[in-house]
Amino acid sequence: xxxxxxxxxxxxxxxxxxxxxxxxxxxxxxxxxxxxxxxxxxxxxxxxxxxxxxxxxxxxxxxxxxxxxxxxxxxxxxxxxxxxxxxxxxxxxxxxxxxxxxxxxxxxxxxxxxxxxxxxxxxxxxxxxxxxxxxxxxxxxxxxxxxxxxxxxxxxxxxxxxxxxxxxxxxxxxxxxxxxxxxxxxxxxxxxxxxxxxxxxxxxxxxxxxxxxxxxxxxxxxxx
Numbered sequence: 001x002x003x004x005x006x007x008x009x010x011x012x013x014x015x016x017x018x019x020x021x022x023x024x025x026x027x028x029x030x031x032x033x034x035x036x037x038x039x040x041x042x043x044x045x046x047x048x049x050x051x052x053x054x055x056x057x058x059x060x061x062x063x064x065x066x067x068x069x070x071x072x073x074x075x076x077x078x079x080x081x082x083x084x085x086x087x088x089x090x091x092x093x094x095x096x097x098x099x100x101x102x103x104x105x106x107x108x109x110x111x112x113x114x115x116x117x118x119x120x121x122x123x124x125x126x127x128x129x130x131x132x133x134x135x136x137x138x139x140x141x142x143x144x145x146x147x148x149x150x151x152x153x154x155x156x157x158x159x160x161x162x163x164x165x166x167x168x169x170x171x172x173x174x175x176x177x178x179x180x181x182x183x184x185x186x187x188x189x190x191x192x193x194x195x196x197x198x199x200x201x202x203x204x205x206x207x208x209x210x211x212x213x214x215x216x217x218x219x220x221x222x223x224x
Contacts, residue, residue: 002139003042006084010044013076014054018129019043020141021106028099029134032087038134040141041103042086044077045129048207056212067092069130069216077131086133100129108146114159115197116173121147124204150203162200164190183222191218 007017020042023029029038046052055061060072070092081088091100104110104118113119120127151157160168165181167174178195181187190196194214209217 002084003141006042006080006133009080009083013080014051015044015076015080015130016047016051017042018045018047018127019104019107019109020139021103022138022141023103027103027106029103030087030089030098032134032136034136036136038087038136039138040135041089042133042135042139043100043104043129044080044131044133046127047123048126048204049210049213050207052210052213073130077133081133084133084135086135089132089134091129091131098132100132103132104129107144109144110147111149111151113149113151113201114157114168115195117198119150119201119203121150122204123207124150125198125201126204126207126209154202158200158202159197163195163197168197179221182218191215191222194218 003017003020010017020040021027023038023041027041029041031037055069055072058068058072060068060075065071070090074088074090077088077090080086089098091098101112101118105112110118110120113125115125117125118127119125163178164187165174165177167178167181178190182191192215193199193211194209195218199208
């Protein structure tokens with residue numbers, strides 16, 4: 001019941017329970033404050049636009065200060081950590097940066113897409129990890145089998161040809177090309193409506209971000 005209680009509390013705070021794992025040495029999980037190893041990691045984040053309205057109505061979203069989403073995430077996840085006797089971890093902590101993507105992929109449900117973003121079989125490219133809770137106990141976890149990457153069954157892969165500046169390349173995602181483009185007038189469609197390559201993905205269309213959420217994240221791309 002402990003994960004179910006955490007999932008309920010997280011949902012009430014505006015977050016989804018995204019992934020849970022029992023870390024090994026290879027996962028590079030930080031030790032707890034008492035020096036003991038973490039025996040369970042629970043990742044928290046967003047699934048589509050479901051949780052966005054909670055952040056959008058928060059003091060952090062309205063105060064005009066930098067990094068509102070990171071500050072909101074810390075406030076909410078720190079409170080969950082206190083309530084559930086856990087240690088809070090964040091992808092923005094570093095360097096060294098914590099390997100959130102590697103943790104997310106650990107049980108095989110998400111995979112790296114051609115955009116470099118992790119793709120989920122249900123949510124597609126429309127999800128995010130805002131933080132994690134590290135527990136001293138080895139909590140019981142639901143069985144989750146590996147899921148095949150949706151990209152392997154996508155014959156057309158429209159994401160590869162939808163980027164106006166060809167930022168999706170065999171060598172990886174050309175972030176600087178993307179950033180330059182969305183900073184110009186021709187790149188306004190990507191900036192205000194969301195990444196055209198991301199929008200072209202057929203997986204998870206029901207979870208597309210709304211206009212405010214898309215603009216928020218594209219503005220973050222411009223700021224680097």
